[in-house]
Amino acid sequence: xxxxxxxxxxxxxxxxxxxxxxxxxxxxxxxxxxxxxxxxxxxxxxxxxxxxxxxxxxxxxxxxxxxxxxxxxxxxxxxxxxxxxxxxxxxxxxxxxxxxxxxxxxxxxxxxxxxxxxxxxxxxxxxxxxxxxxxxxxxxxxxxxxxxxxxxxxxxxxxxxxxxxxxxxxxxxxxxxxxxxxxxxxxxxxxxxxxxxxxxxxxxxxxxxxxxxxxxxxxxxx
Amino acid sequence: xxxxxxxxxxxxxxxxxxxxxxxxxxxxxxxxxxxxxxxxxxxxxxxxxxxxxxxxxxxxxxxxxxxxxxxxxxxxxxxxxxxxxxxxxxxxxxxxxxxxxxxxxxxxxxxxxxxxxxxxxxxxxxxxxxxxxxxxxxxxxxxxxxxxxxxxxxxxxxxxxxxxxxxxxxxxxxxxxxxxxxxxxxxxxxxxxxxxxxxxxxxxxxxxxxxxxxx
Numbered sequence: 001x002x003x004x005x006x007x008x009x010x011x012x013x014x015x016x017x018x019x020x021x022x023x024x025x026x027x028x029x030x031x032x033x034x035x036x037x038x039x040x041x042x043x044x045x046x047x048x049x050x051x052x053x054x055x056x057x058x059x060x061x062x063x064x065x066x067x068x069x070x071x072x073x074x075x076x077x078x079x080x081x082x083x084x085x086x087x088x089x090x091x092x093x094x095x096x097x098x099x100x101x102x103x104x105x106x107x108x109x110x111x112x113x114x115x116x117x118x119x120x121x122x123x124x125x126x127x128x129x130x131x132x133x134x135x136x137x138x139x140x141x142x143x144x145x146x147x148x149x150x151x152x153x154x155x156x157x158x159x160x161x162x163x164x165x166x167x168x169x170x171x172x173x174x175x176x177x178x179x180x181x182x183x184x185x186x187x188x189x190x191x192x193x194x195x196x197x198x199x200x201x202x203x204x205x206x207x208x209x210x211x212x213x214x215x216x217x218x219x220x221x222x
Numbered sequence: 223x224x225x226x227x228x229x230x231x232x233x234x235x236x237x238x239x240x241x242x243x244x245x246x247x248x249x250x251x252x253x254x255x256x257x258x259x260x261x262x263x264x265x266x267x268x269x270x271x272x273x274x275x276x277x278x279x280x281x282x283x284x285x286x287x288x289x290x291x292x293x294x295x296x297x298x299x300x301x302x303x304x305x306x307x308x309x310x311x312x313x314x315x316x317x318x319x320x321x322x323x324x325x326x327x328x329x330x331x332x333x334x335x336x337x338x339x340x341x342x343x344x345x346x347x348x349x350x351x352x353x354x355x356x357x358x359x360x361x362x363x364x365x366x367x368x369x370x371x372x373x374x375x376x377x378x379x380x381x382x383x384x385x386x387x388x389x390x391x392x393x394x395x396x397x398x399x400x401x402x403x404x405x406x407x408x409x410x411x412x413x414x415x416x417x418x419x420x421x422x423x424x425x426x427x428x429x430x431x432x433x434x435x436x437x
Binding site: 027038051052065066067069073074077078089090092093094096097099100101103104105142145149 | 250272273284287288290291292294295298299308311313314315317318320321322324325326364367370371
């Protein structure tokens with residue numbers, strides 16, 4: 001069986017979402033590195049794989065998939081369906097719910113903060129503190145919900161880790177490298193949950209390819 | 223106690239859940255939440271949806287939020303084939319286009335709907351045309367991809383209808399009913415696909431609910 005291929009740059013938080021799930025799944029895969037600054041994702045060769053011109057893209061034999069959460073779901077469904085609580089009507093609904101919560105309440109709040117507080121300085125964009133503050137305010141409210149939830153169960157969808165927890169990794173990794181990590185740390189159950197995720201071998205492995213500055217300072221511009 | 227959906231039918235996210243309940247012929251109760259008066263921020267609603275949004279959903283002891291998660295639960299419980307979970311590859315492509323719907327279609331339509339419907343009709347204000355134009359441009363870029371896809375296949379995932387198609391209905395409804403409906407004229411396969419979705423009995427039933435004035 002040929003290994004799966006994942007196209008993209010490893011420093012991407014979206015790529016990281018897919019890679020963590022591939023690692024958890026124990027799947028055989030290889031990364032096909034692409035250059036963001038070189039515009040590889042806008043080339044016809046890539047548009048043939050993903051007409052939206054984005055990464056990551058997964059190839060598994062004849063199947064080509066994009067959108068990091070769809071890739072995550074496929075890989076886990078194939079190799080570790082318990083991480084989706086597949087076959088458990090209520091359990092799978094809880095996993096789906098928290099995957100959606102991450103998509104609508106967490107990623108869109110963390111990404112502007114990461115862009116302004118980490119990336120901006122390397123791409124000649126002045127930080128807009130107003131945008132940062134607006135999203136920090138949203139994040140504080142979202143974390144109240146997470147703190148309440150994680151006070152009741154060890155992980156988001158129950159007492160075992162699932163795709164819902166894993167899919168938070170990429171964006172959390174970079175947010176926790178900003179000066180605002182304390183906003184998460186102020187919520188003890190969220191902090192404990194994050195520490196548990198960090199301790200997972202899959203997370204450690206993927207994180208090794210994600211320097212906190214996206215590689216800019218060392219000249220490895222993504 | 224049967225299934226309950228909390229929220230106004232006119233909300234795109236509530237409608238997404240309702241249409242799935244209709245697809246599986248489920249018995250359910252729609253409990254209206256009056257958003258203009260802030261009912262969605264009341265303690266009673268926050269117990270069901272701690273983000274203070276709609277829909278919230280209840281089935282016995284189970285309480286769920288997030289319309290796409292609720293939709294999947296309802297379809298699975300009702301034994302629907304719209305998720306194609308009997309087939310690993312097909313279900314994966316359903317999930318791809320469900321994500322595309324959220325990331326590329328809904329993300330552009332949501333601000334357009336807010337500016338063209340909510341701002342004038344609920345808030346008594348004037349639409350911000352800069353926001354509308356910016357998002358219409360994003361929408362057109364996405365529609366180019368949809369047009370290419372739907373020129374190859376009858377539906378987004380292939381030749382079978384799925385939740386990926388159905389999930390577009392609430393925002394497509396507002397696109398058709400708003401001042402920018404003509405945007406889809408340049409994309410004939412998209413236009414035909416939307417018409418096909420809108421013709422489904424489940425969709426027709428829910429659009430009637432969406433049009434009803436809230437009591």
